[in-house]
Amino acid sequence: MAESEGEYGGANPWLIAVLVSVATFMEVLDTTIANVALRYIAGGLAVSGDEASWVVTTYLVANSIVLCASGWIAQMFGRKNFFLVCIALFTVSSLLCGFAWNLQSLLVFRIMQGLAGGGMTPVAQSILAAAFPPAKRGQGFALYGIAVVVAPVVGPTLGGWLSDNLSWHWCFLINVPVGVITLALIYLIIPSSEKQRQERARLWAKGLNFDFVGFALVATFLGALEVVLDRGQVDDWFGSTFIVTFAIISAAALIAFVPWELSRERPLIDVRMLTGRQFGTCFLIMLATGALLIATTQIVPQLLQERFGYTATLAGLVISPGGLVTMVMMVVVGRLGSSVQPRWLIALGAAIAGGAMLDLMRMSPDADYWFFALSRIYLGIGLPLIFIPITTASYDGIPPNKTDQASALINLARNFGGSIGVSISQTVLARREQFHQSRLSEHVGSWNPVLHDTLAQIQGYLGTQNATGSKSGSAMAIVAQMVQNQAALLAYLDVFVALGLIAAAMIPLALSLRSVDRSAKPVMGH
Incomplete structure (x- = not known):
């Protein structure tokens, strides 16, 4: 192989860089595209805003878990093969997310999407490093870097536009045509590496040599901790047996994980x-x-x-x-x-x-x-x-x-x-909104002259009493709404x-x- 060529021989490295960058763009986009659609997701699936935020967190946790094993999988099964599987799984799970019928199904499909996305990012960088000769490798990574930086910029705006004009489902369905086209092009254009094939054969001759126990422990630790973080506010944190149970599982997995990894010759x-x-x-x-x-x-x-x-x-x-x-x-x-x-x-x-x-x-x-x-x-x-x-x-x-x-x-x-x-x-927001509403409500009493002045002004704005009820009742409802809005703003602060x-x-x-x-x-x- 010539010095001016990368590991993939005569294949155009810039074309490989574009395809890899598009796939990575799609994955990074999904870390932000759903953020502005959470209100639509909450309404469409009849869940709270706090529960809708799990759509973001489950993706990130699944992404984190698979990162631990991505290097080993790429070595044993080949970078290109693993990348293609990740894109295929990401595309299929995006389609399933778009057709999710309730929150539980959406979270399962987001976990699948996160597992696929977590494998794509590090392998994409490895493919780039192999495609370019050392002298031009920096240029390839610059193109890749643009995709990684632009995706979070485009995500919120694109997600918002799709949610407002079509539906929140399209925040996920938009990945499907891009994924199918990218999958086909990468399969056809990126050649298999003979060097990698020989390396895989050598590794397989030594056996799997994968730290399955370590992977199970770190997945249990992160997964159980995520359940605690996501459900804690809803279930009153450690006042709930459910939360305490998962906290113990998470802690036990971490305590077992550390000595296990320290004793391994090739730890996860x-x-x-x-x-x-x-x-x-x-x-x-x-x-x-x-x-x-x-x-x-x-x-x-x-x-x-x-x-x-x-x-x-x-x-x-x-x-x-x-x-x-x-x-x-x-x-x-x-x-x-x-x-x-x-x-x-x-x-x-x-x-x-x-x-x-x-x-x-x-x-x-x-x-x-x-x-x-x-x-x-x-x-x-x-x-x-x-x-x-x-x-x-x-x-x-x-x-x-x-x-x-x-x-x-x-x-x-x-x-x-x-x-x-x-x-x-989300926890600070929920807890502090309750706190501020309680404190502000203490000032809404008949003894407060400011309240009387406010009610009088609202009643004057509402006009004369109608046939269905007192305008003072409507005025109090408006004051209650003002208190709630003020408490919410203070909680966001x-x-x-x-x-x-x-x-x-x-x-x-x-x-x-x-x-x-x-x-x-x-x-x-x-």
């Missing part, structure tokens, strides 16, 4: 990596970053639709300007990374993200479109300052044979952090405070990272 997850200061800190920062990114992408459209009367399309358009800024910042941060240590960039990004949450504390009932869009733009400036440097910092000191593990763990942290962030946001504290916690973590040795040869994970 190298737990020792997480105990290292540099990588362990990076893992925590990415966990917090995922929480901040996914939670804000879910909670802001929910706020706009429920309390400000925005359509799903307009709520999606509020998110989009921040995504465009993120695209520009990716280029800027890429240049800054060559001269500024990652810890300083990450700390700055966390401070800006925290400032964006602080800015939302100025929210009032008459806040306009640009108030929310600008806050998202601030977040779009801050998050790239974390995402790109954290990759550099996390690989620092990691030997080449551990880069696949590092990549899987960092992706797992981002996805599962997002699930945790959504669950925290509390959510932004909680997310701001998460951003603030990243700053000391970032500053504790060691300086990266720029003279060392960079390593590339899949």
Whole structure:
């Protein structure tokens, strides 16, 4: 094979890059496209908004679980074969999501979709690395990076438009034609790699050598923890036997997982990596970053639709300007990374993200479109300052044979952090709305002169008493609605405070990272 060719010989690497990027675009799109449609999903399936948010979290958790095994599956069965299976499963599960008849069926199909999507992302990067010769590999990853960055920008707006003009089902059905075409083209255009075939034969000769016990334990830990996070608010947390049971299952799986992995010669997850200061800190920062990114992408459209009367399309358009800024910042941060240590960039990004949450504390009932869009733009400036440097910092000191593990763990942290962030946001929102409504209701009494003045003004607005009842009753109903709306807005402010504290916690973590040795040869994970 010539030096100017990649592993796939004479196949056009740019065509391979386009096909792989389209498939990845489709997968990343589904992490955000459903966020603005949750209100429609809740109404269509007759469930609460809190329950509808499980559509987002189940996808992320399934995505996280399969990341742990994706490297082994790709090695044993071939990158191309595994990629094709993932695209096929993703396409079929998208079709099933579009025809889901209740919440339970939708969640099952979203889990299938998440399992397929979790395998696609790391394998796509491996295919790209194999398709291009080393000298041109950076250009291929640049094209891939554009797809990964653009998808979250397009997702909310596209999801909103589809929900408003067609139905929420089309947020999933739109994947079907794209998936079928991409599947066929990848099968026909990407050749099988003789080098990979020989490697697979060598590995199969050694036996499966897969850590099935470790995979079962980590899947049980993450799955049970997700049940606790998703059902906790509905079932009164640890006042519920159901929640306590799943919390015990999750804890037991984690406790068993750690010593099991430490005793394996080829562990599913190298737990020792997480105990290292540099990588362990990076893992925590990415966990917090995922929480901040996914939670804000879910909670802001929910706020706009429920309390400000925005359509799903307009709520999606509020998110989009921040995504465009993120695209520009990716280029800027890429240049800054060559001269500024990652810890300083990450700390700055966390401070800006925290400032964006602080800015939302100025929210009032008459806040306009640009108030929310600008806050998202601030977040779009801050998050790239974390995402790109954290990759550099996390690989620092990691030997080449551990880069696949590092990549899987960092992706797992981002996805599962997002699930945790959504669950925290929904819990804070529900609990604090109850709290504020209780406190505000204490001031609605006959002894309060302000209430009398307010009722008099409302009654004057309503006009004369009609034949069916007293206008004072209608006035009290309006006051009750005002109290409920005010309590909800105060609860959303509390959510932004909680997310701001998460951003603030990243700053000391970032500053504790060691300086990266720029003279060392960079390593590339899949």
